[in-house]
Amino acid sequence: MDFQQLSPSRPDSAQQSPEQVLHQVFGYEQFRPLQGDVVAEVVAGRNALVLMPTGGGKSLCYQVPALVRPGTAVVVSPLIALMQDQVAALQQLGVRAAFLNSTMDFHEARATENALMTGELDLLYCAPERLLQPRTLELLHQASLALFAIDEAHCVSQWGHDFRADYLGLTMLAEQFPSVPRIALTATADERTRQEIAERLSLTEARHFISGFDRPNIQYRITPKVNANKQLLDFIKSEHQDDAGIVYCLSRNKVEATAKMLADKGYTALPYHAGLPAEDRARHQERFLREDGVIVVATIAFGMGIDKPDVRFVAHLDLPKSLEAYYQETGRAGRDGNPSTAWMVYGLQDVIKLRQMLEGSQGSDQFKRIERQKMDAMLGLCEVTGCRRQVLLRYFGDELEQPCNNCDTCLTPPETWDGALAVQKALSCVYRTGQRFGVTYLIDVLRGSENDRIRQSGHHKVSTFGIGEELSANEWKSVFRQLVANGYLRADPEGYGALQLTEACRPLLRGEQPIRLRKDPVAKRTRGAGGSGAKKAALHVTDPEGWEALRACRKALAEQQGVPPYVIFHDTTLLEILERRPATMAELAEVNGVGAAKLEKYGETFLAELARLGTA
The missing domain is CATH 1.10.10.10 (Winged helix-like DNA-binding domain superfamily/Winged helix DNA-binding domain)
Structure with a gap:
């Protein structure tokens, strides 16, 4: 691929301010709270540790500095399967992005390496194991580097729920590249994990940016497990009939059985676990990202880095091991800010099974003590009689002054x-x-x-x-x-x-x-805040026919480009286009989320569709 051809019309962003890049490339008028501060810190060449909730805009915190600072930004990402979509989304914006991983053949890898050496890349995504190879390090020492971004930084923590040994090697970045700024980002980390991230990545002297952990659009609900399959079916049928969702199970066998049960009931439900062939996992993930209304039934092997904005529910049929895991997994719902549901059934056998697994593990006494504390905190959330959100946020050091009125214990206080x-x-x-x-x-x-x-x-x-x-x-x-x-x-x-x-x-x-x-509540069929009706109300779709026409137009373009529909435009951008009804390219450019590259690629197509709607 000729990376220079990705953005022929974009001026040299090294001469632009962060605000200009945000507007011209990404199509946004202003930074969200804390984003601007993080960007300024990294653009100035300083290190940063960033904690932001899923959907809070972490990616822009390194993508904007990558386009402002000279050189190539290297992004460390733990999941090879998601790099392609992340890079494709940036290329849609006219950004010169690429990845290096084990799925590439010799010629593809060499082309990407040459682009890095000749300064034709803005961002390079790389798995930690690839980054740590001697050949890669040698190339990086010869290249001009803008920054290192370490995504999903909690993977470096041996106390965390997603520990990955390869992340421990990233400590060498500070030693071998002392003049290149480093930014570590995660959505999930308690105080102990934050300290470990800072120590292992040599960020103890860096400024720490900690955003609020609250995701107010997610409704948290935990109910006693009676008949898990029936409860799950009732929940999906009454509230999320046509929605995309994720169902988490503890074992591979349960994943397979649950996916089959949902498929037998007419849902597009796909299993995902580490025991499946790699090509099956990749295909199921791709269908989830690119098709509407797909439900993935998975172990915790699925989900990290998932960028799909319109996941309307996350369901747990088994108890997560910790509040970090629960928060990380439920946070994959509602990245677009629209109402979504975190639903879980929980029973005595879940508690017994997890406690037995912990006590029977080969871990040290200290490990067991810490894991016991984490499990107790998770159980405390399940059995609390007050606001669940207050308990969840307090665990991460975040305080919510008033009950949220958007969790089951607030909406129906338990007796x-x-x-x-x-x-x-x-x-x-x-x-x-x-x-x-x-x-x-x-x-x-x-x-x-x-x-x-x-x-x-x-x-x-x-x-x-x-x-x-x-x-x-x-x-x-x-x-x-x-x-x-x-x-x-x-x-x-x-x-x-x-x-x-x-x-x-x-x-x-x-x-x-x-x-x-x-007193365990009696099960009732109620439409939760995350239900389809609430979703449509939140989107304020006043012209359903026009909405479906624009969605169809977006889907056709996505299929032509070989990317998920949300990579073309998010729902919120699409809805603003429908509401504003721009008649010219200049008017379309004013819509939030329409940057220069997307305007050039898709502007005429959407304007033509709007004109057709106006005469229909």
Whole structure:
């Protein structure tokens, strides 16, 4: 590819201000809060550590300086599969961008390397393992470099949920390229992870830019797991029938089964996990990015760096291991700022399974202690009776003064009840049966079930047999779930599912400590804030026929270019075009998101479509 031909009409951006680049290349009038400060810091040649929520505009923080500073910006990205789309999106803007990774043949790699050496590249995307190869480092030492951008910087943290060993080698950037500014960016990092990022990437002296973590357009909902498949189907059918979404599961088998279940019900649902052939994963990801209404069912192997703006829901059928993982995964919904839903079902077996996995791991005592704290914070979010968003943000050091009124606990405050007597019965039953049985058996004893297993064990004679008939089996499950979540019971570390007492339960057993429990809500079919109706209302589409015509025009152009539709124009830009009805190229250039390159490429096509709509 001749990289110089990508932007023949764009003036030398090294002579432009950041604001001019933002307007002429990206089509935006002004920076978002904090973006301008970060850009100014990096343009001045200083290092920066940036924390911004997903959809907050992190990419512009290094893309604009890359076009202002002389030389090529090198972007370290952990996922090869996404580089192509990221580069394609920049090329649509007339930016001279390319990538170097293992998918390229010899001639493609050499052409990109030559473009780097001759100064024909504005940005070069590179996986960390490729960057650290001696040949690549040798090339970089000979090239003119504008900056290093380390995306998804939390991957450097050994305490983080996405740790990648190759990121540890990036510490050499400060040693080998001391005069080249470095910017590290992530959407997810608690205080410990931030410190580790700064230390490992030699950014302790750099200015840290920490934006608010709130994503107000996402509605958080967590509900007890009863029949996960039915609950998921009801949720999608009633709220997100035609929407793109991601469903996360813990195991590969569950991913496959859930994708098949959704496909059998008529949805375009594709599995994604590390056990699939690489070509299948790439094809499924491409369909998700380029088609409308595709649902990906995935393990945590999917999602990092996903730029698709119109993911309307993220569902979890299993409990994430930490709030960092939960925030990162749910943050893939609603990058366009429109209403979206983070929905999760959660049950006792989730807690038991995660606790067993942790206690049975080969990690050090310190590792287990930290992971235990992370898991407890995740469970705390599930069982909280107040605003979920306040709990989530507080974990990341961000305060929300008032309840958000856009999470399930705000919209339908949970009832609580005095659980002291029920808890004493539950704990006593665990003790009387020898701390050797799982929750289903314990509930059978409490409710006085006359089955063979109980009779053979002699537990029909213990004092707790039949003393819990006042609660249903599901109500007892809720009691046990909350006792395990709050650390009063633990799962047998040997992995057999038996519940055991912890030291913390003594005051409860003796009746010395009050305890109030959540009353699990009765499932209702309600249209959430993330539903399709709310989405259309948020977009204010007053001309559905015109909207669909512009979408069809965008899709046709995307197919011609071989890129996802949102790379042509985001929904918000498309809607502004529909509302303003520009009649000239100059008027179209005033629309937010229409930069010079896109105006030149697509302006006449969209103006012709608008003219056709006007005469229809």
